[in-house]
Amino acid sequence: MARPLAYARGLVSDPNRDREEADLAPGCARLLAEQNPDGGWGYRGGASWTEPAAYALLALEGLPEAGPASDRARRWLAGNQRHDGGFAPRPSVEESTWVTALAVLSGAATGDPGRRAVEWLLSESGEESTFLFRLRSWMNNTRPQAMAEGLPGWSWYPGTAAWVVPTSLTMLALEKAEHLYPDPRIRRRIDQGRRFLLAHRCEDGGWNHGSIRALGFQSVSYPETTGIALLALHDPGPTPLQKSIARAEEHYRNCRSLEGLSWLQLGLMAQGRPAPAPVADVPARTLLDTALAILAGRARQGRNVFLEAAR
Numbered sequence: 001m002a003r004p005l006a007y008a009r010g011l012v013s014d015p016n017r018d019r020e021e022a023d024l025a026p027g028c029a030r031l032l033a034e035q036n037p038d039g040g041w042g043y044r045g046g047a048s049w050t051e052p053a054a055y056a057l058l059a060l061e062g063l064p065e066a067g068p069a070s071d072r073a074r075r076w077l078a079g080n081q082r083h084d085g086g087f088a089p090r091p092s093v094e095e096s097t098w099v100t101a102l103a104v105l106s107g108a109a110t111g112d113p114g115r116r117a118v119e120w121l122l123s124e125s126g127e128e129s130t131f132l133f134r135l136r137s138w139m140n141n142t143r144p145q146a147m148a149e150g151l152p153g154w155s156w157y158p159g160t161a162a163w164v165v166p167t168s169l170t171m172l173a174l175e176k177a178e179h180l181y182p183d184p185r186i187r188r189r190i191d192q193g194r195r196f197l198l199a200h201r202c203e204d205g206g207w208n209h210g211s212i213r214a215l216g217f218q219s220v221s222y223p224e225t226t227g228i229a230l231l232a233l234h235d236p237g238p239t240p241l242q243k244s245i246a247r248a249e250e251h252y253r254n255c256r257s258l259e260g261l262s263w264l265q266l267g268l269m270a271q272g273r274p275a276p277a278p279v280a281d282v283p284a285r286t287l288l289d290t291a292l293a294i295l296a297g298r299a300r301q302g303r304n305v306f307l308e309a310a311r
Contacts, residue, residue, distance in 0.1 A: 023278075023297065024293075024294050024297045024298070027059070027284070027290045027291075027293055027294045027297075028059070028060060028063055028066070028294060030284075030287070030290050031056050031059060031060060031069075031287065031290060031291060031294075032060070032065070032066060032069055034287060035056070035069050035072070035073070036048045038072075038076050039053075039069075039072030039073050039074075039075055039076030039077075040052075040053040040073065040076040040077070041053045041056045041073075041287050042287065043286045043287060043288055044285075044286050044287065045287070047090065048076060048090065048091075049089055049090045050077060050080050050087060050088065050089050050090060050099040050102060050103065051089065051099055051102060051288065052286070052287050052288045052291065053073055053076060053077055054077060054099070054102035054103060054105065054106040054108065055102070055106075055288055055291035055292060055295070056073065056287065056290075056291045057070055057073045057074065057077070057106045057107070057108065058105065058106050058291070058295060058305055059290075059291040059292075059294035059295050059298075060073075061107075061305065062303075073108075074107070074108050077103055077106065077108035077109075078108055078109070078113065079091065080099075080103070081103070081109065081113055081116070081117065082094065082095070082096045084096055084120055085100075085113075085116030085117050085119050085120040086100040086117065086120035086121075086124075087099050087100040087102075087103040087108075087109070087117065095157070095158070096120060096158070097156060097157050097158070098154060098155065098156050098157070098165075098166035098169070098170070100117050100120055100121055100173075101121060101154075101166065101169040101170040101172070101173040102169065102173070103117055104117050104118065104121070104173040104174075104176060104177055105169065105172060105173045105176060105306070110180075114177070114180065114181070115181055118174070118177045118181055118183075118186070121154070121170055121173065121174060121177075121189075122174075122185055122186070122189055124154055124155070124158060125152035125153070125154065125155075125162065126152055126153050126154065126155045126160070126161045126162025126163075127155065127159055127160050127161050127162075151192055151195045151196040151199055152192055152196065153166075153167035153192075153193055153196035153197075153200075154166040154167045154170040154193070161210065162196065162210070163209050163210045164197065164200055164207045164208070164209055164210060164225050164228070164229055165209065165224075165225060165228055167193050167196055167197060167232070168193075168197065168228045168229050168231065168232035169228070169232075170193065171190050171193040171194065171197075171232045172231070172232055172306050174186050174189060174190050174193075175190060176308075178190070193232070194232075194233060194236065194237070197229050197232060197233055198233070198236070198239055201229075201244060202218065202219050202220060202221040203218045204220060204221050204243075204247050205221070205243035205244040205245075205246060205247035206220075206221025206222070206225070206226035206229075206244060206247040206248065206251065207221050207222070207225040207226050207228075207229040207244075208220065208221050208222050208225055209222070209225055221247060221251070222251075222260070223248075223251040223252070223255040223257065223260030223261070223263070223264055224257070224259055224260040224263045224264075225263075226244070226247060226248050226251055226263075226264065226267065227248060227251075227260065227262075227263030227264035227265070227266060227267035227268070228263045228266075228267060229244075229267070230244060230245070230248055230267030230268065230270060230271050231263065231266045231267040231270045231306055231307075233270075233271075234270035234271065234307055241271060245268065245271050245273060248264050248267055248268055248271075249268065249273070249276075251264055252264045252265075252268070252276050252279075255279075256279075256282055257282070258282045258283065258284050258285070258289040258292070258293055259286075259288065259289050259292055261278075261279055261282060261293075261296075262289075262292035262293050262295065262296040263292065263296075264276070265278075265296040265299065265300070266295065266296055266299055266304065266306065269299050269300070269304065270304065270306075270307060275299070275300040278293075278296075278297070
């Protein structure tokens with residue numbers, strides 16, 4: 001029997017919470033055991049990076065025994081904020097990048113640092129939204145659809161084209177920021193991001209990383225990008241997403257990547273679909289895989305941290 005909508009969206013408690021909490025315990029123990037002395041996490045161990053550290057911090061949120069580890073993680077992440085308000089991928093990098101969204105989402109940037117991080121996100125957009133790029137594309141008759149419609153998304157790195165994943169994560173971060181720092185610009189950029197994602201759907205209904213056509217051929221969608229886009233589009237407005245949801249469910253049946261499966265679970269639940277059962281025998285190859293699997297498991301229990309700010 002399908003679970004009620006509120007369970008599926010991961011916003012109220014599930015009756016099987018205790019059993020599923022036990023299932024998540026090994027992953028949480030792994031994160032606690034592999035935290036670096038500086039407070040961060042690497043992808044497979046080793047040097048700390050902002051991306052796995054932010055997801056690990058989100059995965060450990062609310063776990064009583066993780067309090068000291070979470071405090072160290074926040075301090076390490078806060079040290080990656082740069083003078084322009086954005087965050088760098090690791091301490092040795094000076095440039096702010098897309099990981100600024102993860103710093104906001106994870107709660108590593110609050111107060112005045114949080115405001116500065118949000119300002120950085122609001123100031124960024126893909127290269128295709130700049131005047132020179134638009135002029136060159138108009139002259140060459142190569143304007144992307146989203147650019148032609150004036151829909152700036154977000155890029156991995158400043159000065160490059162917008163992509164689905166950084167756009168999705170920034171939308172989720174700005175939804176959280178909107179409650180902390182009310183500003184009409186935030187809602188406008190979220191709406192632009194939503195329209196950007198809808199304009200970048202592949203013909204099969206899902207999403208790949210960016211372009212819907214390549215070398216004259218229709219691009220095919222990928223599991224992780226389809227899941228994360230559906231998560232960001234948890235409130236798509238009047239646009240029907242049935243084809244996208246069906247494509248995500250097809251991806252879930254065939255995917256053997258824990259990262260992809262986790263994002264698909266989160267995206268499908270955000271769309272009101274019953275929580276897909278975890279797929280057995282899919283290993284966590286990285287600490288990022290472990291953290292995302294915990295976050296998907298928490299959503300099955302009734303707590304989707306990515307949507308809490310949007311309630």
